[in-house]
Amino acid sequence: MKVLVAVKRVIDYNVKIRVKPDHSDVDLTNVKMAMNPFCEIAVEEAVRLKEKGVASEIVAVTVGPKAAQEQLRTALALGADRAIHVETDAAVESLAAAKVLAKVVEAEQPGLVILGKQAIDSDNNQVGQMLAALAGLPQGTFASEVVVDGDTLQVTREIDGGLQTVELSLPAIVTTDLRLNEPRYAKLPDIMKAKKKPLDVKTPADLGVDVAGRVKLLKVEPPAERQAGIKVGSVDELVDKLKNEAKVIS
Amino acid sequence: MSILVLAEHHDGQLSSATAHVVAAAKQIGGDIHVLVAGQGVSAVAEAAAQLDGVAKVRVADHAVYAHQLAEPLGDLLVALADDYGHVLACSSTTGKNVLPRLAALKDVGQLSEIIAVESADTFRRPIYAGNAIATVQSEDALKVITVRATAFDAVGETGSASVEAVATVVDNTRSTFIKEALAESDRPELGSARVVISGGRGMGNGENFTLLEAIADKLGAAIGASRAAVDAGFVPNDMQVGQTGKIVAPDLYIAVGISGAIQHLAGMKDSKVIVAINKDEEAPIFQVADYGLVADLFQALPELEQKL
Numbered sequence: 001m002k003v004l005v006a007v008k009r010v011i012d013y014n015v016k017i018r019v020k021p022d023h024s025d026v027d028l029t030n031v032k033m034a035m036n037p038f039c040e041i042a043v044e045e046a047v048r049l050k051e052k053g054v055a056s057e058i059v060a061v062t063v064g065p066k067a068a069q070e071q072l073r074t075a076l077a078l079g080a081d082r083a084i085h086v087e088t089d090a091a092v093e094s095l096a097a098a099k100v101l102a103k104v105v106e107a108e109q110p111g112l113v114i115l116g117k118q119a120i121d122s123d124n125n126q127v128g129q130m131l132a133a134l135a136g137l138p139q140g141t142f143a144s145e146v147v148v149d150g151d152t153l154q155v156t157r158e159i160d161g162g163l164q165t166v167e168l169s170l171p172a173i174v175t176t177d178l179r180l181n182e183p184r185y186a187k188l189p190d191i192m193k194a195k196k197k198p199l200d201v202k203t204p205a206d207l208g209v210d211v212a213g214r215v216k217l218l219k220v221e222p223p224a225e226r227q228a229g230i231k232v233g234s235v236d237e238l239v240d241k242l243k244n245e246a247k248v249i250s
Numbered sequence: 251m252s253i254l255v256l257a258e259h260h261d262g263q264l265s266s267a268t269a270h271v272v273a274a275a276k277q278i279g280g281d282i283h284v285l286v287a288g289q290g291v292s293a294v295a296e297a298a299a300q301l302d303g304v305a306k307v308r309v310a311d312h313a314v315y316a317h318q319l320a321e322p323l324g325d326l327l328v329a330l331a332d333d334y335g336h337v338l339a340c341s342s343t344t345g346k347n348v349l350p351r352l353a354a355l356k357d358v359g360q361l362s363e364i365i366a367v368e369s370a371d372t373f374r375r376p377i378y379a380g381n382a383i384a385t386v387q388s389e390d391a392l393k394v395i396t397v398r399a400t401a402f403d404a405v406g407e408t409g410s411a412s413v414e415a416v417a418t419v420v421d422n423t424r425s426t427f428i429k430e431a432l433a434e435s436d437r438p439e440l441g442s443a444r445v446v447i448s449g450g451r452g453m454g455n456g457e458n459f460t461l462l463e464a465i466a467d468k469l470g471a472a473i474g475a476s477r478a479a480v481d482a483g484f485v486p487n488d489m490q491v492g493q494t495g496k497i498v499a500p501d502l503y504i505a506v507g508i509s510g511a512i513q514h515l516a517g518m519k520d521s522k523v524i525v526a527i528n529k530d531e532e533a534p535i536f537q538v539a540d541y542g543l544v545a546d547l548f549q550a551l552p553e554l555e556q557k558l
Contacts, residue, residue: 016512017378026382094350095359123377123493124362129320129350138424139320141347144487154428159343160441160496161260162432162488166319168425178477178494179487214359218372219385226519229540231531235553238525238543246523246540248445248502249469249558 001111001148001170003046003055006101006131007039007075009068010121019222026121026220035071038116040078041176044183045146046114047079054148057081059108063100063211065089069199076194077186083199088211094122096204096211098130103207105135110171112153117142117175128175138168142177251335252281252305256327256348257298258340259288264297266442267340269404272301274397275338276405277367281305285330285416287323289316299411310416317427318344324351325420331356331392335370341396341497342441349394358390363497365401379493380516399441400499400520433486440489443472445502446521448491449484450476450514452507452528452547456484461551462506468558474498474518476508492517507547510535527551 011017012032020027035043049055060075061084062068072083086100105113113135118125132139140146140155144163147154153168158177186194204211232238242249253275258265268284275282284298287310295309308330314322327348331337337352339345341363353360365383366374372387373395440446447462447469459473466473474491475484491498493516503521508514510526510533518524519538526539529546536542543550 011378013513017381019382026378093359095354095357098354120493121378123379124360125346126350126353126360126362129347130354130360132320133324133351133354139347139351141320142343157343158487159430160488162430162486164317164430165428166425167428169423172424214388214390215361216387216389217384218387220377221383221385223376223380223383223519226524226538227540229524229536229538229542231536231542231544235543235545235550235557238541239554239557241541242502242523242525246502248523 001055002057002059002108003049004059004061004105004108004110004113005042005046005075005080006113006115006127007043007060007062007071008036008119009033009062009064009071010036010119013037013120019220023219023221025217033067035074036116036119038118038176040183041178041180042114042116043075043078043080044181045176048181049148050079059084059110061086061101061104063088063092063097072199073194074186076197077191078184082197085199085201086204086207087201088204090211091213092211093213093215094124094126094130095214096209097127098134099209100204100207100211101127101131102134103209105131112171113173115173115175117177128173132173135173137171137173139173140166140168141175143174144177144179146174146180252283252333253278253336253338254330254334255282255284256337256339256345257284257286257294258342258344259286259291259294262290262293264294266404266439267342267399268298269301270399270402271338271340271397272303273402273405274364274367275336276303278336278370280335283308285310287315287326288318289313295413299413300407300409302405302407302409304409304411307411307413308416309413310418312419314419314422319422319425319427320347320351321425322420322422323348324355326418327352328355329418329420330416334392336393336395338395338397340399345396349396353394356392358392358394359388360394361386361388362396363398364395365398379512380519381512398497400497433488437466438470438472440472440474440491440496440498444500445469445471446474446498446500447471447504447506448474448476448508449479449506450508451478451482453479453484459485464555465551465558468555476514505535505539506551508535509533510538
């Protein structure tokens with residue numbers, strides 16, 4: 001079974017972001033970029049499926065600027081067999097990304113597609129679900145366990161209040177939650193080998209997809225700052241403040 | 251244009267989050283309809299009919315909608331959406347699972363987790379783990395939106411909307427519900443509790459969370475945890491507060507043994523009053539705490555319990 005994994009280049013999760021002074025967007029110049037953490041989990045799951053003999057080939061795909069090829073090379077170093085870069089400098093919204101991926105799914109006919117549950121920049125949590133809808137496939141979102149059994153897939157999903165297990169017919173779309181696995185690090189020899197693995201470059205136009213945005217970004221602001229608080233000296237003082245000053249307990 | 255709100259419900263009960271989503275719908279303006287989809291949901295529909303501002307409750311009661319799987323629910327919403335200018339749901343795991351399917355099938359974008367309504371087409375939403383707030387305008391005819399429940403005050407329950415059945419039944423051959431394992435709790439639900447007390451890696455192990463339980467019982471609080479505490483296996487992951495867990499905004503949030511990583515703050519920094527108890531006075535949590543106590547939690551917690 002062929003497994004398709006979508007990855008996204010995002011700001012590194014450790015970076016404290018800055019809003020541009022003109023409030024047009026977040027400032028991404030000279031900021032460290034990396035693979036979205038949920039996408040790392042998606043790649044790891046695909047590699048584990050290959051190690052178990054379930055997956056025969058892993059294809060990594062990304063939609064984004066030329067620099068996003070770094071993240072595809074990372075996926076190749078981690079175990080993907082080849083990569084597809086759909087290159088565009090446009091700000092790609094979820095729907096456009098899902099349309100591009102749906103075309104790739106149509107061309108590649110994978111048995112399983114794995115994506116992260118959300119990207120830590122836009123925090124949208126949409127692309128996997130949108131891809132499933134467009135490709136006419138079932139979805140297993142927020143997966144914490146994935147078991148392929150013949151032509152079906154059992155997915156344990158993290159839902160509010162606990163866990164839910166569903167069975168999906170294959171092919172299917174899975175989005176990863178944090179606890180699905182712990183991603184491995186790329187080893188130096190694998191990073192060297194990854195440079196020789198095939199990487200196809202296409203454009204959204206090649207796939208017949210218009211990536212123009214639907215949502216206008218009017219303004220980006222820093223969140224309201226909290227007022228600096230005080231340090232109390234004892235539990236007594238804390239209880240007193242909560243009762244008589246903040247009045248949040250009685 | 252009318253607004254359709256997808257009701258959130260579990261075990262035959264309407265979730266309190268729905269009243270918050272209806273509040274967001276009221277700010278948009280227009281007739282508000284609530285869709286209750288599931289199996290055996292007449293009690294849920296009656297509860298939804300009592301929410302202030304709701305004009306009509308539409309009930310899709312059929313086995314195919316049991317457990318609210320994304321595939322049939324998405325198809326149902328697609329069938330109903332043409333009557334509406336907005337479709338709203340809570341940004342719960344159900345809302346997040348279903349609404350993007352509707353958006354894609356109607357070829358429109360989706361706005362996730364809005365925290366404010368500026369106008370019928372302009373909304374505010376957090377990005378980058380809440381470290382920036384974006385004001386966005388949707389140019390689509392149909393606006394598909396998930397709402398962060400804690401950002402809107404719940405509407406009252408003195409309404410009396412009409413209830414009507416939805417005849418639409420869709421097929422679902424692609425997904426099957428197998429089982430559910432829910433964490434049992436007598437305490438208030440984390441997402442809607444007035445007081446939340448959370449433990450982090452500093453708790454040391456899962457047994458020590460009983461120290462929090464004693465205080466939670468006195469305050470009527472829900473118990474949460476940081477990702478570090480969940481990853482360390484102290485508590486189950488549905489207790490996690492943060493960017494990748496639950497977003498809470500209670501009146502009082504007590505963070506115990508939590509350093510205050512960006513990902514945790516994204517889940518709780520809109521709480522009215524934040525208390526931090528930590529022995530490391532350099533911990534970033536003190537930068538957002540209204541009241542900070544630098545102390546060993548193993549001494550401070552029993553003392554706090556005794557004095558409440």
